[in-house]
Amino acid sequence: MTAYSKLEMMAIAAGRLITDGDVVFAGTGISMLAATVAKRIHAPNSVVFFETGGIDPSLDELPLAVADPRVMAGASMNSGLIESFSLLSSQRLRTIAFLGAAQIDRYGNLNSTCLGDYHKPTNRFPGSGGACDAASLASGFIIFMEHEKRRFVDKLDYFTSPGWLHGNDSREKAGFNRGGPMAVVTNLGIMTFHPSTKEMVLSQHYPGVSPEDVANNTGFDVDLSKTSEVLPPTELELKTLRDQVDPQRLLLG
Numbered sequence: 001m002t003a004y005s006k007l008e009m010m011a012i013a014a015g016r017l018i019t020d021g022d023v024v025f026a027g028t029g030i031s032m033l034a035a036t037v038a039k040r041i042h043a044p045n046s047v048v049f050f051e052t053g054g055i056d057p058s059l060d061e062l063p064l065a066v067a068d069p070r071v072m073a074g075a076s077m078n079s080g081l082i083e084s085f086s087l088l089s090s091q092r093l094r095t096i097a098f099l100g101a102a103q104i105d106r107y108g109n110l111n112s113t114c115l116g117d118y119h120k121p122t123n124r125f126p127g128s129g130g131a132c133d134a135a136s137l138a139s140g141f142i143i144f145m146e147h148e149k150r151r152f153v154d155k156l157d158y159f160t161s162p163g164w165l166h167g168n169d170s171r172e173k174a175g176f177n178r179g180g181p182m183a184v185v186t187n188l189g190i191m192t193f194h195p196s197t198k199e200m201v202l203s204q205h206y207p208g209v210s211p212e213d214v215a216n217n218t219g220f221d222v223d224l225s226k227t228s229e230v231l232p233p234t235e236l237e238l239k240t241l242r243d244q245v246d247p248q249r250l251l252l253g
Helices: 005-016 029-040 082-088 130-136 211-216 235-245
Strands: 022-025 049-052 097-102 114-116 122-126 140-145 181-187 191-194 200-205
Touching: 005 029, 005 097, 005 130, 005 140, 005 181, 005 235, 022 029, 022 082, 029 049, 029 235, 049 082, 082 097, 082 130, 082 200, 130 235
Parallel strands: 022 049, 022 097, 097 140, 140 181
Antiparallel strands: 114 122, 181 191, 191 200
């Protein structure tokens, strides 16, 4: 088995969650790797698009950011912010957004605004950008996180983007007629959400990582009872990721 990095495992694991025909809202960094490797291997009819308006680009070269002109190269449509978010919220499409955050709670609610008191924070971040819109409007969203107790918290320092709110049917009661977090892909494994309570559970752990490792790095109790080991990347997945998606090692390093 070829050696692989945690970043490669995360990108491939997230890419496996994309199905053929999905319309994928990708951001900067690892989400570009995940969306592109999925399109190259098992979801050729998926459509990748970016907040800045590049819809279905060829992705022959990996963009370094959503404002990189390469998000427009070979695109089916070069549009703008309004068109991009109109596509994201389309009721006729299965739109999947990739998001990141500084903190996440047990129900998949996200903080990408600040740490500490809002008026005197210890750290200030860029804020929502389009994350709150994506979490509110997409058919579902997948979150990338480093798995640490300081990130997986019982209570967010600031509520930026809605997940399953307070669990159970609270998201629906709040007026969100679809969507919600599907999975959290971390450097230790894949977290999903209980179908009724909407609390985070450990779905899969990576090779070499134990369920206890995940629990010890989570700031709230998490159900470990139904976890299984993630299949390691195949030779095809690694070759595609390294040689086609990011041959210049712009993100893979």
